[in-house]
Structures are given as C-alpha cells and as structure tokens.
Amino acid sequence: MQSQPQQQGKGASVSEDPAVEVRHAIKQFGQGDSAVRALDDVSVSIRRGEFFTLLGPSGCGKTTLLRLIAGFETPTSGQILLDGQDITNLPPNKRPVNTVFQSYALFPHLTVAENIGFGLKMLGQSRADIAARTAEMLALVQLEAMSTRKTAQLSGGQQQRVALARALAPRPKVLLLDEPLSALDLKLRKEMQSELKRLQTETGITFIFVTHDQEEALTMSDRIGVMSRGQINQIGAPREIYAHPTNRFVADFIGETNFLIARMQGGVATLPGDVALPLPGSRADGQVTLAVRPEHVRIVSRDTAGALPATVSHSVYFGTDSHVHLRLADGTEVVSRQQTDAEGAASPEAGTGVGVSFPAGAVQVLED
C-alpha cells in the first residue's frame, strides 16, 4: 500500500478488464403464483479497481445482486464470474470477496483485533502474519488504541471502521458494501464517505457499493448502476447518469426533473402551447417524454421567441436558490431553480404570465 503511488481524483487505475461479471442473472424467491422476481435478467460488468455503486429504491434488487456476488444466494439462472472464473455455485467461504454488512455483523464475543483477524485465521495464516496484518488494518482505519476492546464498547462510526478493516484484512479481490453508512448520522456519514473513497484509492480494491441515497452515489462512484424492479436501468458515470438519463425512472430518481409530454416528428419536438423545439440527434417519432432539470429552466418574458407560455403558481425559497413552480398551457407543472443573486431579487409573483425556455442541449428525450 505504501509503495503504491497515491492517485488523486477518479479511480485508482481502473482497467477495462472486468473484476466481476454478472450474466443474465435471474433470482426468483418463492414458487408458483407467489413467486417474486428479485432480479430479472441482470447483466453487468464491473471493472477492476473501480468504485461501482448499485443505486435504487428499496426492493429494487440491489441487495439481492450483492448477495449473489457474495455467495449468500445462488441465482435461479445466470452466471457470475470473478476474474473470468465462474463462481456461480461457490459457497461464500470459497470466494475471495468480502462484505461490509449493513448491520456491521461484528462478532460480539471477540475483540476489535480478533474481529479484524478472523478472516485470516480462517484462511489458516500464521499468528505472526495475522498480528502484522491486523496492526496494519488498525492503522489504516485509525483504531490502534481500540484493539483490545469488545465491539459493543465502540461508537457507531468506530464499529463501521472495524467492519471495513475486517473485510479488507484478507485482501479481497472485491469489497462488497451493503448500505454501510445508513445507520450513521449525517455528519459522520459525510466523513465516512470521504474515508471510504480514500480507502478505495489507497488499496486499489474494486468496491461494489449498494445505496438508495443518490447523493452518496453521485459523490463517491466511478460508475453507477441504477436499478428498479429487479433490472438495471442505466449504467454510467455520475455525470452521464445525471445529465443524460435514459428513462423516466432514472431521471426521476436522480435529482429533480421536469417531465414534458411532446410530439416528435423529424427531429422537431412540439411542446405544449404549440412551441416547436428542434432536437437534432433524436430519431424518436410520435409522443415522447422530455426531461429537463430545474436548473436549466429559464424564466423569460412572455413574448420571447420560442418560449413556452406559462403562469407562475408559487415559489419556494431555499436560501441559496428558490424553486419557482410554473404551470404550462396544458396544465403541466414545471419547476425552475433560480439562483439567489447578490441583490436578493424577489421571485416573480404568483399569477404572473411569463415565458419558459430551455436550451435544446438540456433536453433529454426519454425512452419510455
């Protein structure tokens, strides 16, 4: 670790060759009529050394996918490969993959040091090796002073660090993290986010992180896989997912979005109020849903060319910005985010007739 040059910013030497590959995984719980498909034909390839996040609401299958990779579940059908080797039917103790559990699952009858050394002990390493590696891990998570404590005597944040150190100690090829920050308060969570990112960069281990918190996903990940209803909707870098969501679910789940129904023909969208907006590059035809982020919606005077006529319905002040809610001709509600300027100018009055415009580049045509 010391010998490895520290790389700043995104991802420690991410290579194209996949660390984990999931091929057409289907996981079904129960049988017959009561069967539930937790995973519905999921395929994903996770690169070596990247911080990959599975993001989605609860029940979307992200934890099931993680448990499949860890070996706690076997897929109903499909394949899981680790470094190109099929591990689909290997039990968890035969997979060079370690997990940080949501509940931490620290062994309450063991000390901090014994917890961290547990994996190495099970691997049959010598006492000296275990002691050395445990000390190294304690230093990595800055818990040297706690090594002889029982885990129940630690704070939530410290327990979290022990769980991390325990999972990293056996030098896994992939580290799986199942919503590890959800039990921490906001301040500690922010701290642990940068801590996790630091550990990932320092160790160079592939991290697969599960969360339902979009902000967490956006700030920490190299790539995000957005999941819903047992399927991966979109995989991409945080910027890509935010700027170019491919479907309504992704656009709605990540950040705030306005949805507009439009009619597409020959690369031109007809918006409510019969305003034509050329969208070259889109080959969609017929009725489509367009997504526009609130920060891209501009309020202009009603007679501006190409602006959609709208009425201000109300606005909400947030300090650094305010959200102006507008109603379009067809009744669609659109939110515009207005940065608070130095003068602190007031938002337009409710009932004012205005125009709404947005750059064509900010419009995302969703495949519904």
Add this chain to the structure above:
Amino acid sequence: MARKTYFDVTRLPGFSTIAVIVFVMLYAPILMLVIYSFNAGSSVAIWDGFSWRWYVTAWQNEQVKEVTLRSLMLAASAATISTALATMAALATTRKRAFRGQTAIYVAINQPLMVPEIVTAVALLILFAAVKVATGYQGMGYLILAHTAFCIPFAYLPIRARLEGMDMALEAAAADLYASPWQGFRHVTLPLLMPGIAAGMMLAFVTSLDDVVISLFVKSAGQDTLPTYLLAQLRRQVSPEINAISSVLLLLTLVLLTTFFLLTRKKD
C-alpha cells in the same frame, strides 16, 4: 407527574393483601419443611430443638445414596442428550428462512409441555412393557429415553430465545470471512449460544431431577429415583430424614436456577 400508568400494581386496592397470601401459600410449606429438617426429635410437626441429626442419617443411608446417584446420573444423561437435540432443533427452526410446516414442528417439539404427563406416562408404560418383553433389556435406557423426551422443550426454549436474538448476519459474516459451515458454528454460533445452551441444560437437569410421574411408570424394579424413593418412604413412615433430603434437593435446585438466571439475564 409522569403520565398515568394503568395496571400499576402498587395502586390496585387489596393488592398487598393478595400478594402476602400468595407468598405465604407458596413459601410457608417450604419453610416449614426446611425448619423441621433440623428437628432433633423424630416428628415432622413437633419442634424438639436444633440438630443436624437427620442430615447425618440421610448421608449414612445407603439406599438414599443409591437413589440419589441414580437420579443425578439420569438427570445428567437426559439433560445432555436433550440439550444436544434441542440445540439442533433450535438451529433448524431459527437459522433458516421460514418454511412450510414450521409451526407444526414447533408444536411437536413442545408436545411434552402440552400433553398431560400421566398420558405420556401410561403410553410409555405400555410401549416399554412390550419392548421389555421383546428384547429382554431391563436397564436404565428406558428412563433415560423417557426423561430425554420430556426434557427437550425445557432445553429448547432458552436456546431458541437466544438464537432469535442473534443477528443472522453474524453467520453470514463468518462464511464471508472464509469460515466453513463447521468453523462458523464452532467460532461464532456456538460461543454466542453458550449461555443459552448452559441455561437449557440446567433447566432440563432440574426438570429431570424432580420428575415423579413418568419415572414411576417407566422404572423397572430396583430403579427408584430420589423422588420415587421419597414417595415410597412417605407411604411407610414420615421422619425428618425426608425433610433433610428434600432440603438438599431444594438447595441444589436453587443453585442451578440461580445460575440459569445469571446466565440468561440481559447484560446492562
């Protein structure tokens, strides 16, 4: 004042009277038994001064020694076997995803708590009589088997309670950290389960130790246990020796139950 608590027993009229009556009924007879075990005279009703006499008599009584040893051996065997079985049953009913028929299994395991003991005793008597004729075996096996069966729920319940309070992720974590199923059991489940197992074993031991009904029906000639011996003695003559033996048995039970309590109580 904090919000009103309903069923606050200290506020119910007549509660203290009822409590006193209940405690007197529960403990006065036991107190009398213990007091008269120290009687110098040979009556269990007329006090004649303090003496250890009956303890010495009981200690020197070869028959008492024999039945006590038999009872302890029986209780130890039944407690060990039933605890081992109960541990497996508890693991099977708590460490897996709920399965069809789980409630039925739960009921089956706890059947001895629900079926009247006399019914089980008669059934065992009839069954074992047939087996004895068929095999010619007359040994302690029948008693051990019978005691094991009715001890299982007493061992099962504290072990199950302990397992239910244990995060399933602990075993998953052990497996994740390269422990084979056996290593996971040995290094994680078993140490954490130990207080439950010890508690279950002690409850089973005490239950076996003071059983009368089933022992009476199942035992062969010359297989008196301490409780059946005491019962037989009482039919002939009542002397404070019985009190002395009972008091020792009481003390033993109290020690075991106190240990059980200390083992199962929640920390802090």
